[in-house]
Amino acid sequence: MSDERKFERIAIIGIGLIGSSLAHAVKRHDLAGEIVIAEKSQEALDTAMRLGLADRGTLSIPSAVRGADLVMVCTPVGAFAEVGQVMQDHLSPGAIVSDVGSVKQSVVRDLGPCIPEGVHFVPGHPIAGTEHSGPEAGFAELFEGRWCILTPPPGTDRDAIERIASLWRTCGMMIEVMDAGHHDQVLAVTSHLPHLIAFTIVGTATDLGEHIQQEVIKFAASGFRDFTRIAASDPTMWRDIFLNNREALLEVCGRMSEDIAQLQRAIRWGEGEKIEALIRRTREIRRKLIDAKQA
Amino acid sequence: MSDERKFERIAIIGIGLIGSSLAHAVKRHDLAGEIVIAEKSQEALDTAMRLGLADRGTLSIPSAVRGADLVMVCTPVGAFAEVGQVMQDHLSPGAIVSDVGSVKQSVVRDLGPCIPEGVHFVPGHPIAGTEHSGPEAGFAELFEGRWCILTPPPGTDRDAIERIASLWRTCGMMIEVMDAGHHDQVLAVTSHLPHLIAFTIVGTATDLGEHIQQEVIKFAASGFRDFTRIAASDPTMWRDIFLNNREALLEVCGRMSEDIAQLQRAIRWGEGEKIEALIRRTREIRRKLIDAKQA
Numbered sequence: 001m002s003d004e005r006k007f008e009r010i011a012i013i014g015i016g017l018i019g020s021s022l023a024h025a026v027k028r029h030d031l032a033g034e035i036v037i038a039e040k041s042q043e044a045l046d047t048a049m050r051l052g053l054a055d056r057g058t059l060s061i062p063s064a065v066r067g068a069d070l071v072m073v074c075t076p077v078g079a080f081a082e083v084g085q086v087m088q089d090h091l092s093p094g095a096i097v098s099d100v101g102s103v104k105q106s107v108v109r110d111l112g113p114c115i116p117e118g119v120h121f122v123p124g125h126p127i128a129g130t131e132h133s134g135p136e137a138g139f140a141e142l143f144e145g146r147w148c149i150l151t152p153p154p155g156t157d158r159d160a161i162e163r164i165a166s167l168w169r170t171c172g173m174m175i176e177v178m179d180a181g182h183h184d185q186v187l188a189v190t191s192h193l194p195h196l197i198a199f200t201i202v203g204t205a206t207d208l209g210e211h212i213q214q215e216v217i218k219f220a221a222s223g224f225r226d227f228t229r230i231a232a233s234d235p236t237m238w239r240d241i242f243l244n245n246r247e248a249l250l251e252v253c254g255r256m257s258e259d260i261a262q263l264q265r266a267i268r269w270g271e272g273e274k275i276e277a278l279i280r281r282t283r284e285i286r287r288k289l290i291d292a293k294q295a
Numbered sequence: 296m297s298d299e300r301k302f303e304r305i306a307i308i309g310i311g312l313i314g315s316s317l318a319h320a321v322k323r324h325d326l327a328g329e330i331v332i333a334e335k336s337q338e339a340l341d342t343a344m345r346l347g348l349a350d351r352g353t354l355s356i357p358s359a360v361r362g363a364d365l366v367m368v369c370t371p372v373g374a375f376a377e378v379g380q381v382m383q384d385h386l387s388p389g390a391i392v393s394d395v396g397s398v399k400q401s402v403v404r405d406l407g408p409c410i411p412e413g414v415h416f417v418p419g420h421p422i423a424g425t426e427h428s429g430p431e432a433g434f435a436e437l438f439e440g441r442w443c444i445l446t447p448p449p450g451t452d453r454d455a456i457e458r459i460a461s462l463w464r465t466c467g468m469m470i471e472v473m474d475a476g477h478h479d480q481v482l483a484v485t486s487h488l489p490h491l492i493a494f495t496i497v498g499t500a501t502d503l504g505e506h507i508q509q510e511v512i513k514f515a516a517s518g519f520r521d522f523t524r525i526a527a528s529d530p531t532m533w534r535d536i537f538l539n540n541r542e543a544l545l546e547v548c549g550r551m552s553e554d555i556a557q558l559q560r561a562i563r564w565g566e567g568e569k570i571e572a573l574i575r576r577t578r579e580i581r582r583k584l585i586d587a588k589q590a
Contacts, residue, residue, distance in 0.1 A: 190519040194496065199577050204488075221442070223490055224485040231577040242570055243562065256495060257552065276534040282527070285497050
């Protein structure tokens with residue numbers, strides 16, 4: 001990346017898995033002259049500074065964003081409204097505000113009104129993660145080969161969009177630009193519903209008696225294990241995603257509940273052909289995934 | 296394994312993923328003097344013989360079981376009643392009939408009445424598998440480090456149980472003996488329900504419009520991909536499992552549907568604390584899995 005495109009100072013607000021991975025990647029690829037972290041947990045901040053993730057760390061968002069030409073909001077999306085209010089009077093003219101939230105309509109809703117005239121707003125979602133959380137979980141390679149969706153509101157400065165796209169490209173990501181509402185629909189299916197289900201099914205198992213629960217753990221290898229891995233993700237982050245993508249999530253969840261009921265009924269009435277037909281069509285989408293090299 | 300415990304002739308009925316993996320393992324560990332395969336698909340049989348999985352292959356179950364001191368039934372469980380009827384008059388005195396079916400009460404129900412006086416019956420379930428199927432999918436290491444549950448009916452010959460346990464131990468498995476009904480309850484939670492859900496959710500995505508479906512495939516990496524892998528398993532096998540573990544499966548499925556409805560309601564009404572509490576308890580069971588080295 002040429003020096004003229006390098007950011008002078010990146011402020012990362014919130015140093016969890018994504019924030020810390022971004023700090024690693026920015027350092028590795030020399031994407032900024034200075035990295036400043038704002039984090040509300042003193043413990044997480046101390047950990048991040050001990051790991052050398054930033055040049056400066058602070059508990060104060062205004063102090064972090066002052067003089068930054070890029071502010072990347074990496075907190076759970078439920079905190080965005082507050083983050084926006086706290087930082088709005090301290091953003092530098094010409095700065096870019098972006099984020100990594102897993103929902104985008106609520107980010108436009110919560111952060112958008114806090115962006116002053118002359119500051120650019122490029123909401124983004126790097127689709128990458130692990131089931132681990134916190135500043136120690138981050139690593140520079142997290143983003144490699146994965147998609148990053150940008151959802152700039154109509155009229156957003158093209159150069160600002162390109163600078164954010166370029167940042168994530170340098171981190172190894174592929175870029176897609178789409179409408180925030182469409183993003184939320186797609187992610188409701190690919191990510192939010194699978195997590196909702198994984199949390200639920202692991203909870204259902206937890207409710208069984210202690211005796212059977214121990215055996216569920218012992219014999220988890222046959223399907224259940226994959227669900228528990230998905231369900232190990234950060235609770236606060238997921239609470240916020242569920243609450244902030246409510247409509248799209250309830251829509252696909254309703255569809256799925258109908259489909260479960262249909263399959264339950266077929267099992268109850270011994271309708272083998274119906275069951276098999278349903279199972280067979282799922283192989284088709286798996287094949288498409290393999291063709292798309294996403295499997 | 297000492298020669299006195301080696302089987303003279305193992306008949307493997309059905310040469311899918313488990314049957315072919317067993318054939319590989321039997322050869323590698325020299326567990327039998329001779330391996331005979333019975334398979335109803337000429338194509339699968341040809342493939343198995345070309346791969347050198349057996350000394351002899353046949354389309355005739357009577358021909359395969361005649362003279363075998365171990366008959367291992369590896370077909371989908373829906374075929375067990377027919378397999379039992381076809382082979383019952385051809386089993387050798389002193390032989391052991393075992394199986395690898397993922398449900399056990401229905402196996403006792405369907406195969407049990409076909410076992411003549413003087414033949415031993417040791418139902419078993421090696422909990423191992425991949426999302427691939429057919430004779431080319433098998434490999435000897437499939438069973439290593441995994442559990443095998445045996446569900447011998449009361450009064451089963453102890454030596455016969457021990458020989459089957461020893462066979463699977465030599466293949467690398469850990470052995471657990473339990474009641475067939477209890478097995479079916481535990482597996483309903485750890486395996487059958489996760490598969491039912493994975494099939495359903497992938498089907499739900501398939502029902503969405505073509506435009507959104509393509510994007511679901513493109514951005515599958517964030518949870519959905521794990522479900523499609525689970526959902527790629529053999530359709531006939533899973534149809535039979537669902538139909539033959541109906542009661543236990545409908546019971547846990549009903550519990551889960553209630554839990555989904557509860558979470559849906561909390562999302563609809565914006566009950567953040569309730570959502571977070573539900574998510575947090577799933578981490579606990581994940582931690583237990585890690586402690587039990589099943590994660």
